[in-house]
Amino acid sequence: MRxxxxxxxxxxxxxxxxxxxxxISEVVVDLAYSSLIFDSQEIGQEVQHLESRVDLLNHEIKVxxxxxxxxxxxxxxxxxxxxxxxxxxxISRAAGDMxxxxxxxxxxxxxxxxxxxxxEEKIHLLSLSERSDMKGRTIADMSVEAExxxxxxxxxxxxxxxxxxxxxxxxxxxxVLIVRGTEDGYERLKRFASGEEKWPEYPEDD
Amino acid sequence: xxxxxxxxEIKxTSELMVDLAYSSLLYDNQDxxxxxxxxxxxxxxxxxxxxxxxxxRAIEDRDSPKxxxxxxxxxxxxxxxxxxxxxxQVVRSDMPLHPVIELSLRDxxxxxxxxTVHPSSDLAGSTLGAVRLATNSGMYxxxxxxxxxxxxxxxxxxxxxxGDLLFARGPLDAEQYFQDLAAGDEHxxxxxxxx
Numbered sequence: 001m002r003x004x005x006x007x008x009x010x011x012x013x014x015x016x017x018x019x020x021x022x023x024i025s026e027v028v029v030d031l032a033y034s035s036l037i038f039d040s041q042e043i044g045q046e047v048q049h050l051e052s053r054v055d056l057l058n059h060e061i062k063v064x065x066x067x068x069x070x071x072x073x074x075x076x077x078x079x080x081x082x083x084x085x086x087x088x089x090x091i092s093r094a095a096g097d098m099x100x101x102x103x104x105x106x107x108x109x110x111x112x113x114x115x116x117x118x119x120e121e122k123i124h125l126l127s128l129s130e131r132s133d134m135k136g137r138t139i140a141d142m143s144v145e146a147e148x149x150x151x152x153x154x155x156x157x158x159x160x161x162x163x164x165x166x167x168x169x170x171x172x173x174x175x176v177l178i179v180r181g182t183e184d185g186y187e188r189l190k191r192f193a194s195g196e197e198k199w200p201e202y203p204e205d206d
Numbered sequence: 207x208x209x210x211x212x213x214x215e216i217k218x219t220s221e222l223m224v225d226l227a228y229s230s231l232l233y234d235n236q237d238x239x240x241x242x243x244x245x246x247x248x249x250x251x252x253x254x255x256x257x258x259x260x261x262x263r264a265i266e267d268r269d270s271p272k273x274x275x276x277x278x279x280x281x282x283x284x285x286x287x288x289x290x291x292x293x294x295q296v297v298r299s300d301m302p303l304h305p306v307i308e309l310s311l312r313d314x315x316x317x318x319x320x321x322t323v324h325p326s327s328d329l330a331g332s333t334l335g336a337v338r339l340a341t342n343s344g345m346y347x348x349x350x351x352x353x354x355x356x357x358x359x360x361x362x363x364x365x366x367x368x369g370d371l372l373f374a375r376g377p378l379d380a381e382q383y384f385q386d387l388a389a390g391d392e393h394x395x396x397x398x399x400x401x
Contacts, residue, residue, distance in 0.1 A: 018310035022228065029221070029286060077304040080296045084231065084307060087289040091224065094285035101275055111272055112279060115210045120218050120359025121348065145316050146377035149346035182359050185346060 009060045014068065017061040018085055024050050025088035027164040030153045032095035034123055034178050035102060037113050043154070044099040046163050051096035058089040123153070123180045130173035131195030140167035142199055148192075149185035154178040209263065212256050213276060213283075218358040219245055219252075220283045222349050222373065223290035229318040230297045232311045238320060241351075242294035249287040256280045317378050319345070319385070325368040326390030335362025342398045343387055344380030349373040 009017065028050045035043035065082055069075040101112065116123070128134060134142060145151055155162040155169065156176040162169065171177075179189060191197040207215075223245050230238035257277050264273030296303070323329050329337055340346050350357040350364070351371040357364065366372070374384060386392035 015306045015310050018306065022311060025289075026224070026228075029224075033217075076301050080299070080301050081304040081307055083292055083296045087227075087292045090289035090292070091286050094282040094289070097282045097285070098279065101278055104271055104275055104278075112275055115213055116217070118210070119214055121221065122359075143377070145375075146344070146380075149340065149348075149375060182346060182348070183361055184340065 009057060012060070014061060014064050014081070017057050017064065018081065018088075021054055021057050021061070021085055021088040023164065024054050025091040027153055028054075028092050028095040029098075030123065030151075030178075030180055031163060032098040033116055033119075034153060035099050037116050037123055038125075039102070039110075039113065041102060042161065043163075044102050046161065047095050047099045050163075051092045054089050054092040058085055061085045121180055121182060122186065123178060124186050126177045126179055126186075126190060126193050128171055128173055128175040128177065128193050129195045132173070132193050133195070133199050134171055134192055135173045136170060137199075138168050138170050139165060144189075147200065148181070148189045150179045150181035150189045152177050152179050209256060209259050209276065212252055212259075213279065215356075215358075216249055216252050216256065216280065216283045216287070218349075219249055219356065220286040220290070222356075222358070223249075223287055224293075225318050225348075225375075226373070227290040227293035227297075228311060231293055231303070231307060232317075234297060234303055236297065239294040239297035241320075242290050243298065245356075246287050246291040246294075249284060253280050253284045253287075316375060317381060318348075318373065318375050319381050321372050321374070321385050321388035323366055323368050323370045323372065323388050324390040327368070327388050328390075328394045329366045329372075329388055330368040332366055333362060334360055334364050334366065337366075337394060338398065339384075339387075342394060343376070343384040345374040345376035345384040347372050347374045 012020075028047055031043055031050070032047050034040070035047060062082060062085075065078040069078050139152060152165055153163075154177070155165050155171070156178075157172060157174075177193070179186065181189075192199050223242050226238050226245075227242050229235065230242060257280055260273040260276040260280075264270045329339070334340075334347060347360055347364075348358075350360055350366070350373070352367065352369070372388060376384070383392060387394070
């Protein structure tokens, strides 16, 4: 769905615009926290990129909604939809503001990082062992979130970052994953990622 | 509660609020939307306390950059809470939801659901670890509301009590069993409890 080509979004449907806005709003805050925890300008830049993307989509969806309304009933329902889009934009802007904290000076970030590290749903780094059977499989194949409760926020492959990875992304040995979820879910995912335990198979899933 | 704990609490709350807000929208669920609205009120109280405390500390410790960071963080978290509130208000309002909303949100097989622990449920009086809830039901409990208090990210030692409102995340097809387990309509078997 996501496209980095400017201008593309004018061809999106309202549904596609809202889906992408919602998807970004769900991952962008985690990325902002990750940038603070790992003191990473690189992740911070991605957050800013996503923030401006959502602004663009928010503008586009407003235009589309206005064109789509044929009567008062339509307009009323679409205004609710635009409220949701606006909420996604507010979330993305809030994430952008958090990332700006990286620039306040040397002292605040370690403090925030320390606080964030104590959060209940923690953000962790996890590397995928060559021995793990998660290697070579897609996120969708394994239903990683349904199985472990852990969300993969980003993948670092070599020097490249893949943010908010698509479900069709095939994992590779050596990938570093940024994941979030409960401590129990993390411990479990870590056993799979290290190759210590096999990824569970359910016959009916085939 | 210390400043750090309060900051963590509003952060955790804001995240749960966004998850719940989108879920309330997807399922047009008034109860979950109402929960979000309640949480927002609590966020406002806590946010004000945090910001005031941060200023007091800055005066005592002469550490203004730290206070600035805390206040700006608190502000961002409150913005997120406000965004969740806006979504919940769309659900709570009388206007019908646009059909495109549901289509746009329904993109994964993972859902958030709530369930109240009934006195006759196997969950009442057990720890999450003892009932191995995640393994047995497929649902991960992400938060618990006990009276007015929220427990975020419960672990295996967290005791579940009757009347607890559980917020859980997991696959759609696991929802019914989880609900039945909490309602006491479905019970765990001995083999489910043995490691």
